[in-house]
Amino acid sequence: MALFAASAGAASYMSGGIDLINRMKSGCTIDDVIHLGAIPDRRSIDLSGDYLSLGAGVTHDAIAKSGLIRDCAPSLCDAWSPVANIRVRMKGTVGGNLMARDLSYDFPIVAIALGATFEFVTATSGLKQIGAEDLDQIEKSDLLTRIRIPGIAMQSMTLELGWKPHLAFALSFLHEGNYVRRIRLSAGSGFDRFCCSNIHLDTPLTATSIQARWSEFADRLVSDLPTPAEDWKATANYRRRLLMTLVGRKLAVLSAQGAGSNG
Protein backbone atom coordinates (compact mmCIF):
# COMPACT_ATOMS: atom_id res chain seq x y z
CA MET A 1 0.00 0.00 0.00
CA ALA A 2 2.97 2.28 0.62
CA LEU A 3 4.07 1.64 -2.96
CA PHE A 4 0.59 2.53 -4.19
CA ALA A 5 0.56 5.74 -2.16
CA ALA A 6 4.07 6.66 -3.27
CA SER A 7 3.30 6.32 -6.95
CA ALA A 8 3.64 9.66 -8.71
CA GLY A 9 1.26 8.58 -11.48
CA ALA A 10 -1.44 6.00 -11.88
CA ALA A 11 -0.80 2.83 -9.92
CA SER A 12 -2.57 -0.50 -10.00
CA TYR A 13 -2.35 -3.69 -8.01
CA MET A 14 -1.79 -6.81 -10.05
CA SER A 15 -3.05 -10.23 -9.07
CA GLY A 16 -3.35 -12.61 -12.03
CA GLY A 17 -2.79 -9.68 -14.38
CA ILE A 18 -5.17 -10.78 -17.13
CA ASP A 19 -7.56 -7.88 -16.76
CA LEU A 20 -4.79 -5.37 -16.11
CA ILE A 21 -2.83 -6.19 -19.26
CA ASN A 22 -5.98 -6.01 -21.37
CA ARG A 23 -6.89 -2.64 -19.86
CA MET A 24 -3.40 -1.35 -20.67
CA LYS A 25 -3.78 -2.56 -24.26
CA SER A 26 -7.06 -0.65 -24.42
CA GLY A 27 -5.25 2.57 -23.65
CA CYS A 28 -5.41 2.72 -19.87
CA THR A 29 -2.18 4.27 -18.62
CA ILE A 30 -0.63 2.57 -15.58
CA ASP A 31 2.66 4.03 -14.36
CA ASP A 32 3.28 1.61 -11.50
CA VAL A 33 2.18 -2.00 -11.38
CA ILE A 34 2.32 -3.48 -7.88
CA HIS A 35 2.53 -7.25 -8.15
CA LEU A 36 0.79 -8.99 -5.25
CA GLY A 37 2.16 -12.44 -5.99
CA ALA A 38 4.62 -12.49 -3.08
CA ILE A 39 2.09 -11.70 -0.34
CA PRO A 40 1.59 -14.79 1.85
CA ASP A 41 -1.84 -16.26 2.55
CA ARG A 42 -3.43 -14.80 -0.57
CA ARG A 43 -4.15 -18.22 -1.99
CA SER A 44 -5.62 -19.97 1.01
CA ILE A 45 -9.10 -21.48 1.15
CA ASP A 46 -10.43 -22.00 4.67
CA LEU A 47 -13.63 -23.04 6.33
CA SER A 48 -14.13 -21.25 9.61
CA GLY A 49 -17.36 -22.29 11.29
CA ASP A 50 -19.92 -21.88 8.56
CA TYR A 51 -17.90 -19.23 6.71
CA LEU A 52 -15.99 -20.08 3.56
CA SER A 53 -12.99 -17.80 3.41
CA LEU A 54 -11.14 -17.27 0.14
CA GLY A 55 -7.85 -15.40 -0.16
CA ALA A 56 -8.04 -12.74 -2.86
CA GLY A 57 -5.33 -14.55 -4.82
CA VAL A 58 -7.23 -17.84 -5.08
CA THR A 59 -7.46 -18.85 -8.72
CA HIS A 60 -10.68 -19.90 -10.41
CA ASP A 61 -9.15 -23.33 -10.97
CA ALA A 62 -8.42 -23.67 -7.24
CA ILE A 63 -12.10 -23.06 -6.44
CA ALA A 64 -13.26 -25.56 -9.04
CA LYS A 65 -10.88 -28.22 -7.72
CA SER A 66 -10.99 -27.54 -3.99
CA GLY A 67 -11.90 -30.63 -1.99
CA LEU A 68 -12.86 -28.41 0.93
CA ILE A 69 -15.37 -26.45 -1.19
CA ARG A 70 -16.58 -29.63 -2.89
CA ASP A 71 -17.43 -31.05 0.55
CA CYS A 72 -19.40 -28.06 1.80
CA ALA A 73 -20.67 -26.39 -1.38
CA PRO A 74 -20.54 -28.77 -4.35
CA SER A 75 -22.77 -26.49 -6.43
CA LEU A 76 -20.13 -23.74 -6.26
CA CYS A 77 -17.47 -26.13 -7.60
CA ASP A 78 -19.82 -27.33 -10.33
CA ALA A 79 -20.76 -23.78 -11.33
CA TRP A 80 -17.16 -22.64 -11.36
CA SER A 81 -15.59 -25.59 -13.22
CA PRO A 82 -16.51 -24.50 -16.76
CA VAL A 83 -16.09 -20.70 -16.49
CA ALA A 84 -13.89 -18.91 -19.03
CA ASN A 85 -11.15 -21.23 -20.35
CA ILE A 86 -8.43 -23.28 -18.74
CA ARG A 87 -5.76 -20.57 -19.16
CA VAL A 88 -7.92 -17.96 -17.45
CA ARG A 89 -8.96 -20.39 -14.72
CA MET A 90 -5.36 -21.29 -13.89
CA LYS A 91 -4.03 -17.72 -13.86
CA GLY A 92 -6.98 -15.50 -13.08
CA THR A 93 -7.88 -14.84 -9.45
CA VAL A 94 -11.17 -14.13 -7.73
CA GLY A 95 -9.70 -10.90 -6.34
CA GLY A 96 -8.75 -9.64 -9.79
CA ASN A 97 -12.14 -10.62 -11.12
CA LEU A 98 -13.89 -8.63 -8.39
CA MET A 99 -11.62 -5.60 -8.39
CA ALA A 100 -11.99 -5.14 -12.14
CA ARG A 101 -15.65 -4.34 -11.42
CA ASP A 102 -16.46 -5.35 -14.98
CA LEU A 103 -20.13 -6.15 -15.43
CA SER A 104 -19.29 -8.96 -17.82
CA TYR A 105 -17.12 -10.77 -15.26
CA ASP A 106 -18.56 -13.73 -13.44
CA PHE A 107 -17.33 -13.87 -9.85
CA PRO A 108 -19.11 -10.69 -8.67
CA ILE A 109 -22.55 -12.15 -9.41
CA VAL A 110 -21.61 -15.35 -7.61
CA ALA A 111 -20.37 -13.36 -4.60
CA ILE A 112 -23.59 -11.34 -4.55
CA ALA A 113 -25.78 -14.44 -4.92
CA LEU A 114 -24.04 -16.10 -1.99
CA GLY A 115 -24.13 -12.97 0.21
CA ALA A 116 -20.34 -12.64 0.40
CA THR A 117 -18.48 -9.89 2.21
CA PHE A 118 -15.13 -8.50 1.13
CA GLU A 119 -12.29 -7.55 3.46
CA PHE A 120 -9.90 -4.79 2.48
CA VAL A 121 -6.90 -3.05 3.86
CA THR A 122 -7.31 0.64 3.15
CA ALA A 123 -4.82 3.48 3.15
CA THR A 124 -6.94 5.66 5.40
CA SER A 125 -9.04 3.61 7.77
CA GLY A 126 -7.15 0.35 8.14
CA LEU A 127 -9.46 -2.60 7.71
CA LYS A 128 -12.72 -2.26 5.80
CA GLN A 129 -15.49 -4.74 5.19
CA ILE A 130 -18.22 -4.33 2.61
CA GLY A 131 -21.02 -6.47 1.27
CA ALA A 132 -20.73 -7.87 -2.23
CA GLU A 133 -23.62 -5.69 -3.38
CA ASP A 134 -21.58 -2.57 -2.56
CA LEU A 135 -18.79 -3.38 -4.99
CA ASP A 136 -18.94 0.12 -6.44
CA GLN A 137 -17.88 1.62 -3.09
CA ILE A 138 -14.35 0.31 -3.45
CA GLU A 139 -11.51 2.79 -3.83
CA LYS A 140 -8.75 1.99 -6.30
CA SER A 141 -6.19 2.08 -3.51
CA ASP A 142 -8.10 -0.44 -1.36
CA LEU A 143 -6.36 -3.78 -1.21
CA LEU A 144 -8.73 -6.75 -1.22
CA THR A 145 -7.48 -9.44 1.13
CA ARG A 146 -10.27 -11.98 1.64
CA ILE A 147 -13.75 -12.92 0.51
CA ARG A 148 -16.00 -14.47 3.13
CA ILE A 149 -19.14 -16.39 2.26
CA PRO A 150 -21.51 -16.97 5.18
CA GLY A 151 -23.68 -20.04 5.65
CA ILE A 152 -21.92 -21.81 2.84
CA ALA A 153 -23.14 -25.25 3.81
CA MET A 154 -26.75 -24.03 3.79
CA GLN A 155 -26.55 -22.52 0.32
CA SER A 156 -26.62 -23.92 -3.18
CA MET A 157 -26.32 -22.03 -6.42
CA THR A 158 -26.39 -22.19 -10.19
CA LEU A 159 -24.89 -19.94 -12.84
CA GLU A 160 -26.14 -19.05 -16.32
CA LEU A 161 -23.39 -17.72 -18.59
CA GLY A 162 -24.53 -19.07 -21.94
CA TRP A 163 -26.37 -15.89 -22.97
CA LYS A 164 -23.54 -13.41 -22.54
CA PRO A 165 -23.24 -10.61 -23.51
CA HIS A 166 -27.02 -10.26 -23.43
CA LEU A 167 -27.32 -11.62 -19.90
CA ALA A 168 -25.60 -13.54 -17.17
CA PHE A 169 -27.03 -14.38 -13.77
CA ALA A 170 -26.62 -16.48 -10.66
CA LEU A 171 -29.37 -18.02 -8.55
CA SER A 172 -28.80 -19.10 -4.99
CA PHE A 173 -30.96 -20.97 -2.51
CA LEU A 174 -30.73 -20.74 1.26
CA HIS A 175 -31.72 -24.07 2.75
CA GLU A 176 -33.14 -25.13 6.04
CA GLY A 177 -33.06 -28.88 6.09
CA ASN A 178 -35.09 -30.03 3.12
CA TYR A 179 -36.77 -26.65 2.77
CA VAL A 180 -35.78 -23.49 0.91
CA ARG A 181 -35.84 -20.32 3.00
CA ARG A 182 -34.64 -17.76 0.42
CA ILE A 183 -34.07 -17.50 -3.32
CA ARG A 184 -31.70 -14.80 -4.59
CA LEU A 185 -31.07 -13.70 -8.17
CA SER A 186 -28.00 -11.63 -9.06
CA ALA A 187 -27.01 -10.20 -12.41
CA GLY A 188 -24.28 -8.10 -14.00
CA SER A 189 -23.91 -8.57 -17.73
CA GLY A 190 -26.96 -7.04 -19.42
CA PHE A 191 -27.47 -4.41 -16.69
CA ASP A 192 -25.91 -1.03 -15.97
CA ARG A 193 -24.72 -2.19 -12.55
CA PHE A 194 -24.47 -5.32 -10.45
CA CYS A 195 -27.85 -5.99 -8.87
CA CYS A 196 -29.85 -8.61 -7.04
CA SER A 197 -33.33 -9.46 -5.83
CA ASN A 198 -34.57 -11.82 -3.15
CA ILE A 199 -37.60 -13.84 -2.26
CA HIS A 200 -37.73 -14.54 1.46
CA LEU A 201 -40.11 -17.38 2.08
CA ASP A 202 -41.96 -16.94 5.38
CA THR A 203 -43.11 -20.48 4.98
CA PRO A 204 -40.13 -22.49 3.79
CA LEU A 205 -40.87 -24.50 0.68
CA THR A 206 -39.89 -27.91 -0.53
CA ALA A 207 -38.56 -28.45 -4.04
CA THR A 208 -41.99 -29.71 -5.13
CA SER A 209 -43.68 -26.54 -3.95
CA ILE A 210 -41.14 -24.41 -5.80
CA GLN A 211 -41.70 -26.41 -8.97
CA ALA A 212 -45.41 -25.68 -8.81
CA ARG A 213 -44.74 -21.92 -8.53
CA TRP A 214 -41.58 -21.44 -10.61
CA SER A 215 -43.25 -18.99 -12.98
CA GLU A 216 -44.49 -16.78 -10.14
CA PHE A 217 -41.07 -16.80 -8.46
CA ALA A 218 -39.25 -15.98 -11.71
CA ASP A 219 -41.63 -13.09 -12.29
CA ARG A 220 -41.07 -11.71 -8.78
CA LEU A 221 -37.30 -12.05 -8.89
CA VAL A 222 -36.92 -10.37 -12.28
CA SER A 223 -39.47 -7.63 -11.53
CA ASP A 224 -37.50 -6.58 -8.45
CA LEU A 225 -34.32 -5.99 -10.46
CA PRO A 226 -33.63 -2.58 -12.02
CA THR A 227 -34.40 -2.06 -15.69
CA PRO A 228 -31.86 -3.96 -17.84
CA ALA A 229 -29.47 -2.14 -20.14
CA GLU A 230 -30.60 -1.05 -23.59
CA ASP A 231 -27.97 -1.11 -26.32
CA TRP A 232 -27.35 -2.24 -29.89
CA LYS A 233 -27.32 -5.88 -28.79
CA ALA A 234 -30.75 -5.96 -27.19
CA THR A 235 -33.55 -3.81 -25.85
CA ALA A 236 -34.26 -3.63 -22.12
CA ASN A 237 -37.59 -5.31 -22.68
CA TYR A 238 -36.01 -8.17 -24.60
CA ARG A 239 -33.50 -8.70 -21.81
CA ARG A 240 -36.20 -8.64 -19.13
CA ARG A 241 -38.34 -11.21 -20.94
CA LEU A 242 -35.32 -13.38 -21.69
CA LEU A 243 -34.21 -13.23 -18.07
CA MET A 244 -37.69 -14.16 -16.87
CA THR A 245 -37.72 -17.17 -19.20
CA LEU A 246 -34.22 -18.32 -18.25
CA VAL A 247 -34.75 -17.87 -14.52
CA GLY A 248 -38.06 -19.70 -14.78
CA ARG A 249 -36.42 -22.60 -16.60
CA LYS A 250 -33.64 -22.80 -14.03
CA LEU A 251 -36.14 -22.80 -11.17
CA ALA A 252 -38.24 -25.47 -12.86
CA VAL A 253 -35.27 -27.69 -13.56
CA LEU A 254 -33.62 -27.19 -10.20
CA SER A 255 -36.80 -27.81 -8.26
CA ALA A 256 -37.44 -30.95 -10.31
CA GLN A 257 -33.92 -32.07 -9.39
CA GLY A 258 -34.54 -31.25 -5.75
CA ALA A 259 -33.51 -27.68 -5.06
CA GLY A 260 -34.32 -28.45 -1.44
CA SER A 261 -31.04 -30.27 -1.22
CA ASN A 262 -27.74 -28.40 -1.23
CA GLY A 263 -25.83 -31.53 -2.21
Place this chain on the structure above:
Amino acid sequence: MVDVTFCVNGREMSANVASNKTLADFLRDDLYLTGCRIACDGGVCGACTVLVDGSPVAACSTFAFEIDKSSIETIEGLAAPDGNLHPIQQAFLKSDAFQCGFCTSGFILSVKALLEMHPSPDDRTIRDWLKGNICRCTGYKSIMDATRLASAMMLEAAP
Protein backbone atom coordinates in the same frame (compact mmCIF):
# COMPACT_ATOMS: atom_id res chain seq x y z
CA MET B 1 13.15 -2.59 -16.83
CA VAL B 2 13.16 -5.84 -14.88
CA ASP B 3 15.86 -8.53 -14.65
CA VAL B 4 14.51 -12.03 -15.12
CA THR B 5 16.09 -15.46 -15.17
CA PHE B 6 14.18 -18.33 -16.66
CA CYS B 7 14.47 -21.58 -18.55
CA VAL B 8 13.05 -21.73 -22.06
CA ASN B 9 12.83 -25.10 -23.81
CA GLY B 10 15.41 -26.50 -21.41
CA ARG B 11 17.89 -23.64 -21.82
CA GLU B 12 18.72 -21.37 -18.87
CA MET B 13 18.55 -17.70 -19.83
CA SER B 14 18.46 -14.26 -18.31
CA ALA B 15 17.22 -11.00 -19.72
CA ASN B 16 16.35 -7.43 -18.89
CA VAL B 17 12.77 -6.85 -20.00
CA ALA B 18 10.58 -3.78 -20.21
CA SER B 19 7.98 -3.94 -17.45
CA ASN B 20 5.13 -3.42 -19.93
CA LYS B 21 6.30 -6.00 -22.45
CA THR B 22 4.12 -9.05 -22.97
CA LEU B 23 5.52 -12.54 -22.90
CA ALA B 24 4.34 -13.03 -26.50
CA ASP B 25 6.31 -10.01 -27.72
CA PHE B 26 9.33 -11.07 -25.67
CA LEU B 27 9.31 -14.62 -27.09
CA ARG B 28 8.79 -13.47 -30.64
CA ASP B 29 10.86 -10.29 -30.84
CA ASP B 30 13.69 -10.99 -28.42
CA LEU B 31 14.06 -14.78 -28.51
CA TYR B 32 12.79 -15.27 -32.10
CA LEU B 33 10.44 -18.04 -30.95
CA THR B 34 7.79 -17.10 -33.49
CA GLY B 35 5.75 -20.28 -33.03
CA CYS B 36 3.96 -18.26 -30.36
CA ARG B 37 1.35 -16.62 -32.60
CA ILE B 38 -0.49 -13.42 -31.83
CA ALA B 39 -4.02 -13.27 -33.18
CA CYS B 40 -6.70 -11.81 -30.91
CA ASP B 41 -4.15 -10.17 -28.57
CA GLY B 42 -6.74 -10.43 -25.82
CA GLY B 43 -6.16 -13.86 -24.26
CA VAL B 44 -9.18 -15.35 -25.97
CA CYS B 45 -8.15 -17.31 -29.07
CA GLY B 46 -5.31 -19.43 -27.64
CA ALA B 47 -2.94 -19.01 -30.61
CA CYS B 48 -0.25 -17.62 -28.30
CA THR B 49 -0.52 -20.46 -25.75
CA VAL B 50 2.80 -21.47 -24.17
CA LEU B 51 3.43 -23.51 -21.06
CA VAL B 52 4.77 -21.78 -17.96
CA ASP B 53 5.81 -24.34 -15.35
CA GLY B 54 3.59 -26.81 -17.20
CA SER B 55 0.43 -24.69 -17.16
CA PRO B 56 -1.01 -23.21 -20.34
CA VAL B 57 -0.96 -19.42 -20.41
CA ALA B 58 -1.92 -16.84 -23.00
CA ALA B 59 1.44 -15.22 -23.71
CA CYS B 60 -0.31 -12.13 -25.08
CA SER B 61 -1.98 -11.59 -21.70
CA THR B 62 1.07 -12.24 -19.55
CA PHE B 63 3.78 -9.75 -18.70
CA ALA B 64 7.29 -10.90 -19.59
CA PHE B 65 8.48 -10.11 -16.07
CA GLU B 66 6.11 -12.76 -14.69
CA ILE B 67 8.29 -15.57 -16.07
CA ASP B 68 11.09 -14.85 -13.60
CA LYS B 69 12.37 -18.16 -12.17
CA SER B 70 9.93 -20.10 -14.35
CA SER B 71 10.28 -22.77 -16.97
CA ILE B 72 8.78 -21.98 -20.39
CA GLU B 73 7.91 -24.45 -23.12
CA THR B 74 7.15 -23.28 -26.63
CA ILE B 75 6.35 -25.28 -29.75
CA GLU B 76 10.00 -24.97 -30.82
CA GLY B 77 11.09 -27.11 -27.88
CA LEU B 78 8.62 -29.93 -28.30
CA ALA B 79 10.36 -32.18 -30.84
CA ALA B 80 13.28 -34.31 -29.66
CA PRO B 81 16.79 -32.96 -30.30
CA ASP B 82 17.22 -35.55 -33.07
CA GLY B 83 14.26 -34.06 -34.89
CA ASN B 84 11.71 -36.74 -34.01
CA LEU B 85 8.37 -35.11 -33.52
CA HIS B 86 6.59 -35.30 -30.19
CA PRO B 87 3.70 -37.84 -30.16
CA ILE B 88 1.19 -34.96 -30.05
CA GLN B 89 2.74 -33.46 -33.19
CA GLN B 90 2.67 -36.87 -34.85
CA ALA B 91 -0.97 -37.32 -33.88
CA PHE B 92 -1.89 -33.93 -35.36
CA LEU B 93 -0.15 -34.92 -38.61
CA LYS B 94 -1.82 -38.35 -38.77
CA SER B 95 -5.26 -36.88 -38.02
CA ASP B 96 -4.93 -33.95 -40.46
CA ALA B 97 -5.72 -31.75 -37.50
CA PHE B 98 -4.66 -28.50 -39.11
CA GLN B 99 -5.09 -26.64 -42.34
CA CYS B 100 -3.46 -23.20 -42.37
CA GLY B 101 -1.60 -24.10 -39.17
CA PHE B 102 -1.78 -20.68 -37.53
CA CYS B 103 -3.52 -21.97 -34.41
CA THR B 104 -1.75 -25.33 -34.30
CA SER B 105 1.12 -24.51 -31.95
CA GLY B 106 -1.35 -23.19 -29.39
CA PHE B 107 -3.53 -26.28 -29.73
CA ILE B 108 -0.58 -28.65 -29.41
CA LEU B 109 0.72 -26.98 -26.27
CA SER B 110 -2.77 -26.95 -24.75
CA VAL B 111 -3.05 -30.67 -25.50
CA LYS B 112 0.37 -31.26 -23.93
CA ALA B 113 -0.73 -29.58 -20.70
CA LEU B 114 -4.02 -31.49 -20.81
CA LEU B 115 -2.38 -34.89 -21.24
CA GLU B 116 0.11 -34.23 -18.49
CA MET B 117 -2.76 -33.60 -16.10
CA HIS B 118 -5.25 -36.08 -17.59
CA PRO B 119 -3.35 -38.80 -19.48
CA SER B 120 -6.57 -40.43 -20.64
CA PRO B 121 -9.12 -37.63 -20.86
CA ASP B 122 -12.75 -38.16 -21.77
CA ASP B 123 -14.31 -36.09 -24.55
CA ARG B 124 -15.89 -33.66 -22.11
CA THR B 125 -12.52 -32.91 -20.53
CA ILE B 126 -10.88 -32.49 -23.95
CA ARG B 127 -13.60 -30.07 -25.02
CA ASP B 128 -13.30 -28.09 -21.81
CA TRP B 129 -9.52 -27.76 -22.15
CA LEU B 130 -9.62 -26.88 -25.83
CA LYS B 131 -12.61 -24.53 -25.79
CA GLY B 132 -10.19 -21.66 -25.27
CA ASN B 133 -8.38 -22.40 -28.53
CA ILE B 134 -10.01 -21.25 -31.74
CA CYS B 135 -9.42 -22.79 -35.18
CA ARG B 136 -10.87 -20.86 -38.10
CA CYS B 137 -10.41 -23.45 -40.82
CA THR B 138 -10.04 -27.12 -39.84
CA GLY B 139 -12.97 -27.55 -37.53
CA TYR B 140 -12.62 -29.33 -34.27
CA LYS B 141 -13.38 -32.99 -34.99
CA SER B 142 -9.93 -33.76 -36.34
CA ILE B 143 -8.36 -31.93 -33.41
CA MET B 144 -10.41 -34.06 -31.00
CA ASP B 145 -9.30 -37.15 -32.95
CA ALA B 146 -5.67 -36.04 -32.72
CA THR B 147 -5.96 -35.51 -28.98
CA ARG B 148 -7.40 -38.99 -28.44
CA LEU B 149 -4.69 -40.48 -30.68
CA ALA B 150 -1.94 -38.59 -28.87
CA SER B 151 -3.28 -39.83 -25.56
CA ALA B 152 -3.22 -43.42 -26.81
CA MET B 153 0.28 -43.05 -28.27
CA MET B 154 1.68 -41.53 -25.10
CA LEU B 155 0.05 -44.14 -22.87
CA GLU B 156 1.42 -46.90 -25.08
CA ALA B 157 4.90 -45.40 -24.97
CA ALA B 158 4.81 -44.88 -21.22
CA PRO B 159 7.06 -47.26 -19.25
